Amino acid sequence: MKPALAVLAATLLTAAVHAQPHHPAKVEVAFNRYYTYAEMEGHFKAIAAAYPDLVELREIGKSREGRSMWVAIVNAPRTGPHTSKPAMWIDGNVHGNEIQSAEVVLYTLWYLTKSYGANADLTKLLDTYSFYLCPSQNPDGREFWFSNVQTSSSSRSNRRPVDDDKDGLLDEDGPDDLDGDGSITQMWKQDPNGRYIRDRNDPRVFIRVADDEKGEWTNLGSEGIDNDGDGRVNEDGPGGDDMNRNWPTDWQPNYVQGGAGLYPFSNPETRAVGRFILDHPNIAAGQSYHNMGGMILRGPGASYRENAYPGGDRAVYDAIAAKGVDLLPYYRYLIIYRDLYTVHGGFVNWLAEGLGIFSFTNEMWHNNMYFQRDIAQPDDKRMWLFRDRLQFGEVFKDYTEYDHPQYGKVLIGGLNKWSSRITPTFLLEEECHRNFAFTMFHADQMPVLSFGRTHVARSGDLWVLTVEVRNDKLMPSRSGWARSRRIGLNDLMICEPGKASIAAAGTLSSWLDTRIDPVRNEPGRIQVEGGVPGRGTLTFRYYLSGSPGDSITLRYIAEKAADIQATVELKESAAP
């Protein structure tokens, strides 16, 4: 990383701002609603234009359908360019239907920019770190979800046409909005051999009967017809690859990992994001938002990689996530392969295991958040209460009769695409804020280095210079994973002796150690493969020949921490 200016503290803040409980934004954005991709882009552009010193909006590529992919680079230039600081990558919406995961990124941009210079903590954070905010890794999938008839779980993939039924035609027989209500709901047919009945108290609810009971209705699946005339209904719907399976780490072909795509980075979207991340080795932390379930997930995605996580790294993950569990009610800290399901080629797996970046995926929204009480998973009855009384029935389409070309008279209706997975709009701002707060805590654990104790003594004709490099944060300047896989560059401890010269140098296991582990070659340029440990120190000792008053320049350079520099004069220190 290039040398940064000395980090400025909150002293630049005016006293007045502390008294102000509300920090107005130059661009006001409502967080009680959802935005189409075009609207999302509009907000990003408006905020970037309003805060030109803090935000650089960069187009990192185009989606398959030609939409711009955006990363907002948030950085306080007075403390150096964004590449000179450790950065946190935050993205959302790689699954097109998981829409609130983009709003939370917008919230992050909105809140960070309006707080800079107004809130002391966030100002300090932004003076120390930079942020790369990508609202949607899947603009086409988001747009398709908003502008087309969908369910809450459709349009997860990208828009690459895939021949699901292997008949040589692409996406030719997806669901159809037969009743024209804007959603894909369910088709039901009255059937003397059916296995369902309608609830006597609430006919919206179809109940499966016991094996020895007689039913009246049969479920015919999602709304749709046999578009291609092959005798099957909805067998080849739109898209696509699951772009959260399209990354290089533990990538597996489709028959091992569904949705993997043709090869890692085979999609323009994953390739653009991948290129940006590879070009920014200063990224030290990552968050990739999804829905749903109220989870703070870490890798690995497959059981056989768990033991490969170094213990020190796991401790960092555990400490950060523990705070997240406190900040995010109903969220649990889970491991992807163990608590969710096996994922090959996932995005945070690539960040964590391919690149050695401390990364989480937050799965937003948990049904318990409806009730704000620590009750078990809400039952159907309570869910309907919520839908009826809090959402005023807007997530349900009443059943209507339809004359289906194959099935004859059917009922079409049910829960629409807004009915699940998505945070209800009146709760959106709070969930965005809590997640934002968690990622700021996560960001605040990125390494910050400084020179600690420095001591100069005489030993015969030589000077003995002992210096500490300390890291005040939880994350080491090189993750254990990066170190053991030799990912990225070693840290470097540089000693430029000026008129003096280095006779020997090495590391001490602690400040109290008396014998160095010598560095045989290039003592002025010590390769530090493991970096500076989290909340820890490294101690270096130099034996120098030189004259009193000679000036020695020390520099410590790390890929994932701002570089530091100090000058030491050859002059005996007081006894330590």
Place this chain on the structure above:
Amino acid sequence: MPNPLLPIVVSLLAQPGELPFEARLKALEAASPFIAAAPIGQSRQGRVIRGIWVTDFADKTIAPSDRPTLILIAGLDARHTVGVETALNVADRLIADHKDLLKSVRFGIVPCANPDTFARHLDPAKPRVDFGRTIVPGDADGDRRTDEDPAEDLNGDGVISMMRVKNPHPRSGLRAEFCLDPDNSRLLKRPDPAKGQRAEYALLIEGIDNDGDGKFNEDGLGGAAGGGVDLNMNFPYRWPEFSDGAGPYPLSEPESLALAQWLLDQPNIAAIVVFGPGDTILNQPPAGRFDQNGSLTLGIENGDKAAYDEIARLFKEATRMSGAPGMDLAGSLPGWAYSNLGTLAVSTPVWVRPDLISRDTPRPERREGETRGEAGPGDRPEAAPAGGLPESDIRARIASFMAASPAERERMMQEFNSLPPEEQERIRSIAGLAPGQSPMRAVEQMPASQPATQPPAGPPPGRGRGRGQAGGGGGGRPAGGPPPASETRAEDAGEEAKWLAYNQEQVKAGAASGFVEWSPFQHPQLGEVEIGGFIPGFKINPPASELPRLADEQVKFITSLAAKFPRIEAKPPTVERLGPGLYRVTVRAVNEGAMASMPEVNTKARQGLPTMLTLDVPVTRIVSGEKIVRAWLLPASGGQVQAEWILTGQDGSTVNILVNPSIGARSTVRVELKETAP
């Protein structure tokens, strides 16, 4: 310094500013109606990666793109000039001698998949170097200096060969590990203390420690960690992440990405043959073994063993080759093409040392049902139990295990533990361990088991998994990654002696020597050293005089393979009248070829389409049967799919059945609704 290999490529009519083979390709394209250009993409330095289609474009019986296609790829490893040459010669001969076959089969030939490095090797101003990867700036040792310590031609003889250092000074950081081979002082070996031998020599690639970090040639072209990306480690099949040469991610190279995308886009590929240093034909990949997820094959599916046996039989018949260096499939093009593209894919070095050519007339081959254990000693260099790795590969793995970093060892242990118990025991016995003994424990208990902080010629710790890159050998890399070059050399002392003997014969016959005699050199950092050893590329490339024979053999091989390609034909349908306006129609599509319509692996990978029989009437007329009947694999020689429909229709009217074979041309069968004669 005479270079025995350059004449091969110089014979290719080079024009200024272009690669020799390009001129020849253009000449071929212009002169022959049987050739069309098939551009693959661009290399990192902007060269066109050329491909050609070879088929009879004039014949209209089957459209060219409908013909079963054999893809031939050479030059992934830019040291393998014999592959590049032979691929071009094969194109010539197909046109000259196999015009009939070209009416029904299409060949796609990519003669040089790594043109940048190939071009570098043709530059007479640059010393010959053992480097076949892509040229990409890198920082192999992570010290923030790019390519700062490459290998060098110190003595100016035009070749970057090896240095041997007798009793290296302690300050050099080098460790003596070898002694002179008492049988041949040109060679080094590991000392046998029981015979009173002691380690006196360190062995490393020619060069200096440019950056003064105490390591020699650790970051740059031709050095121990090599730099660049091995295209055969860069494909997304069991990609060997973090290994030296694997690249930062799969298909990170413009060359591998372009090839993969091009292959994904081509219909009707029946087989892929790679000309490269490693062999997968004689060294058949293990059948029926899978990775930790349980469905990705480590080699081939059981159901494809017969096809691979048949390929080996045809290959031996054509070449009489009895042994060849194997290769690791992880990250390789053939491994990916088989498992992801779902096509038969093999690799051959084209040429091997003459003692690996069987002099006998070919023996009757093993057929199905016979066990591999019955193979005679001449059949393969080493017999391995079914599904197991050859012993030389296991030895190489043991060596790299011992040299590996602790983390890497852990990974290798996981791999070891996933093997069947009998295979584990076999490896233990080769390693000299007690039954059931943990290899990890055994290594930890050995006195000097820690990896050297400054390995003499090997890659730095943690990156010690480079394959086939370091050293002047240039042979195929053993499975799993060989130890650093120096160790391979010493442990394959018998092999080295054979290469020397072969060289001797070549010299006697008037060829230039492939071995640089050791000669003293005053090294600026190490003092007195000797420089010498095999010339890079010598062990994988023959003298030019061999090229015609090799082309004959390979043409014989690939044409005999192409003659067996699947050929799916629809048979005349039968019609039964079940009642007024109600008919049962039955039709079969039969594979008349001697190979299955697709390998078994493609019933998982599902690239392309199944064979489909479609009754082309509105679905409301179909009383029974799926409108489209699909079948993925039609076995060889008569394998078939049968479709049977009951449909309504006017007596005497006609309906169409669309026949879409998974490979080959589509057709339409017209059926009259009238009872057919029994």
